[in-house]
Amino acid sequence: MIRRDRKNYSMEITPFTMEDEVEKTLNQLRQMVVERDCNAVKTLTERMVEEGVDLLKILNQGLIPGMLEASERFRKGRFFIPELLMSSRALKIGLNILRPLIQEIRKDVLGKVVIGTVKFDLHDIGKNLVIILLEGSGFEIIDLGVDIPPEKFIKAVEKHEAQILAMSSLLTSTMSWMKFTIELLHASGMHRKVKTMIGGAPVTPIFAKNIGADAYCRTAVSAPFSAKKLLGIEDNGGTIFVK
Numbered sequence: 639m640i641r642r643d644r645k646n647y648s649m650e651i652t653p654f655t656m657e658d659e660v661e662k663t664l665n666q667l668r669q670m671v672v673e674r675d676c677n678a679v680k681t682l683t684e685r686m687v688e689e690g691v692d693l694l695k696i697l698n699q700g701l702i703p704g705m706l707e708a709s710e711r712f713r714k715g716r717f718f719i720p721e722l723l724m725s726s727r728a729l730k731i732g733l734n735i736l737r738p739l740i741q742e743i744r745k746d747v748l749g750k751v752v753i754g755t756v757k758f759d760l761h762d763i764g765k766n767l768v769i770i771l772l773e774g775s776g777f778e779i780i781d782l783g784v785d786i787p788p789e790k791f792i793k794a795v796e797k798h799e800a801q802i803l804a805m806s807s808l809l810t811s812t813m814s815w816m817k818f819t820i821e822l823l824h825a826s827g828m829h830r831k832v833k834t835m836i837g838g839a840p841v842t843p844i845f846a847k848n849i850g851a852d853a854y855c856r857t858a859v860s861a862p863f864s865a866k867k868l869l870g871i872e873d874n875g876g877t878i879f880v881k
């Protein structure tokens with residue numbers, strides 16, 4: 639449990655004694671992402687890892703809900719762009735601690751997803767949320783970043799033998815690059831091996847249908863369900879049976 643002194647931001651740390659305290663700390667972590675307190679996110683995440691708290695619990699009940707809450711505040715006009723960006727920076731700090739540890743224990747990958755924001759588009763907050771949720775659900779992610787031309791998407795799918803190609807677009811002027819990428823996928827014959835999934839604020843289900851995408855998600859939260867459905871994986875609420 640970490641008590642935060644608001645004046646000098648010093649923290650007093652005592653060991654977890656009960657499950658109750660884990661829950662309290664998870665809530666605190668969620669809150670620190672919303673409050674954009676990078677130091678507290680780092681300390682709380684490291685602390686919970688040291689105490690042996692389930693890594694996916696830290697991710698799914700601490701970091702992700704914090705970022706979703708920040709996005710929701712932004713959508714309602716209670717957060718401005720700098721606040722949204724700072725929450726995403728706090729989130730990344732926690733993720734950087736968890737990611738290598740989760741990869742180490744999670745050998746049973748559900749599938750590979752190549753993801754990126756399309757050409758001429760630099761927006762990546764939504765895409766990064768999709769990545770976190772897919773990773774947390776057991777997918778291996780190849781993140782190409784932003785401003786990705788069709789050829790680069792196709793090369794990455796081929797190189798990594800990905801089962802899903804996911805694209806994000808936040809500008810009406812860049813949405814057509816999703817169409818061009820899917821066209822190139824067809825021209826190369828690779829559409830038979832890979833499913834496409836698209837999203838971003840200006841994207842609509844009708845647009846997705848018109849350009850021949852396999853799935854459209856309005857929010858990042860639905861991305862893991864759609865990805866599993868595309869690959870014919872039964873969704874059992876997140877449980878992965880080893881045997």
Ligand code: B12
Pocket residue numbers: 709712719758759760761762763764765767768804805806807808809810811835836837838839840854855856857858859861
């Ligand atoms: C933050 C922001 C920026 C930041 C981006 C920082 C970053 N690292 O991403 C900066 C300041 C750089 C920026 C720049 C610009 N921006 Co801007 N930006 C925004 C803003 C305010 C928020 C976008 C955001 O992050 N939302 C929060 C995330 C969580 O939501 P999201 O992206 O929609 O993602 C969710 C879903 O869509 C979905 N999702 C998203 N992608 C994917 C992909 C898949 C596969 C799936 C399954 C789901 C999925 O999951 C997410 C979570 O649920 C929006 C306004 C708004 N209210 O949305 C404008 C906005 C998108 N920007 C806009 C514009 C015009 C620009 C600029 C052209 C401004 C300028 N004149 O320079 C430049 C373009 C730069 C470029 N070439 O890309 C316009 C776009 C208008 C349009 N429809 O074309 C908007 C709508 C603002 C406006 N009202 O005019 N911007």
